[in-house]
Amino acid sequence: MANLLIAHGGAPTAVINASLYGAVMEAKRFPGIEHIYAAVYGSAGILNEQFTDLAQVPEEELEKLLRTPGSAIGTSRTHLEPEDYAAMAQILKKHDIRYVLFTGGNGSMDTCGHLRAACGNDVFVAGIPKTIDNDISVIDHAPGYGSAANFIVQCVSEIAQDVRSLPIHVSIIETMGRNAGWITAAAALARRAEGDAPDIICLPEVPFDEERFLARVRELHDKKGGVVVVVSEGLKNADGSTVAPPLFEEGRARYDGDVGTYLARLIIEKLSIKARSEKPGIWGRACAQAQSSVDREEAVRMGALAARAVLSGKSGVMAGLMRCSTDPYICEDVLVPIEQVMLEERLMPKEFISDDGFDVTDAFCEWCRPLLGSAPAQYADFKHSVNMEGVRLH
Template identity: 40%
Template structure:
């Protein structure tokens, strides 16, 4: 039997990240080339604190894996720990290496987004410099869909499906009264507008809502926004707006800066929220109609009751692919998804060097945003549509979804 495997999760939760964990563990077991499979609780912080569990003992049946794949957030827990550069704090790296030696780890997989891929890059470089034969791989996840090299990120499809579903229901609610109104839906997205763009999937033959979509990739103007609403009110009584939390004005400042705390995380990312409420007040004071704002908040990343089957299948598949690539001898890579065909939709798995992904943001292409900067194009819809397809039969208990809880 070969060396052991360690896997961990990091960054923000998604509704599909546990499917990648499931796929990786199952692939390791069926390979016959890996000894024991361990999980680190709370990312690299858990490794440093010795918080490591035996996943072989926690996942024993097909039902365990099915429940795990339908459970949102992270079964192993997360962290937002930024590793120093190897030359800045060698002690941290020595402690990490000592822990991996203790458990005879030959394969380390980190499931996460941009910041997590920074950790993968640093660890793979450090192990190579030390001559350590430990394969290090990243498994992508992020609802923001902003990872480079991959056609899309696991977790995004389910988040997009939830947003489209929620916006569709908000549209129905907004249309019940025969009076002028504006409903503003604030959607996650610091620098990339993929999630907000997915609100366009709510449109059908009966309505053009959401009528306005604002992404952080283009400058945002409050004056233009108010003008757009007033123009639409000449034709539409109930205007529905989707806006990214990270929209910025032409000078680079967040549009709702006065509504935000200014607090940042360990990676220097500012905590964002408030643009919906800010625009609600602008409409109330300048237009004077009925107005409300809705912040979807954490439901965007934890709504496992509307999972995309495509997303779960690919999240599992990319976890399996990462293990296969590592067993082939690859290291310092991220398993990625390639779109092989649009109609019918087909995808395959590949690996990309970590240097091309870590700390690189992938934004919505400018040609997928309309010239008026308040909507997305048909090409964006064609890209999005396959990613939300299919339903997942999730297990229930007492009339509610059943979730997998790690007992360790």
């Protein structure tokens, strides 16, 4: 008999626990597995030998994982040194753990690769993709992104209705996504007709030009009155610096100032137009109400695939999704060599960004739409007037 260990790394998502569910349920199918351990609080939990046995959890409790946001077993951003991997290898041996699954983004896949090297052939290690930022290379998309995209579509759609109701100001909505603009881009799917908000989309992949931005805001405000702008938290200047200067920076950890607040103030000061900013923040990755049904189902599949891989003798791989078709939407389950996704960051490709840099293309919208799980809500709109002869005035 041998044991399996599952750990979460990095920020949680609305479906990270669905992947946990998939991995646990798959592992329970293998009679040679005695304990299905979860590391409590990720890599730190492994080093501290803080484990809980999910094989003992009743199935009705495990099913709650499918709609539980955050991480039910905790996660961490623990910085690991070479000696930590050697220590982990000894801890795994001590607890008869021959199979390890890490759920996370490209940083966690880096951990997977180093742990596999430290353990050699004694332990089988695989990764389960997870990130709201959708910045893991090679694969089509990662579980976690679809729900985050669905959340921002709902936010922008509802804020746009408010702005249309009283069209007198500029509303700046700041999304998560420091280097990759996938979440910001998804806001385009809030549109139902030509001319609908968002009116401007600013991605971190496109250098910010203050003069062009203010000119576009002025033009739109003169035309519409109310303007909705969606910006990435990591919006950058041409020299690579963030538009909102960072408040703290150390290694890979960086805390930027609120770019939404910065731009709202810029509009007020430079254009004398009323502006305000909105920042949903971590709600965008924790909102179970916005969980995409497609995202949840794919998260379960990725957890099960990774568990099946290690338990059948494969190691040094990450479960992944590769798109076969968009209409109808079909994604194939694949295993990717871990070396191809260790700290490799995937940004928005040029074909998904509009020529003027203030929007996304139809190609992006077609690619993203199936991941939301359902179409945005339709709203009533009677904000037009007619004269007594029934002629529409505007």
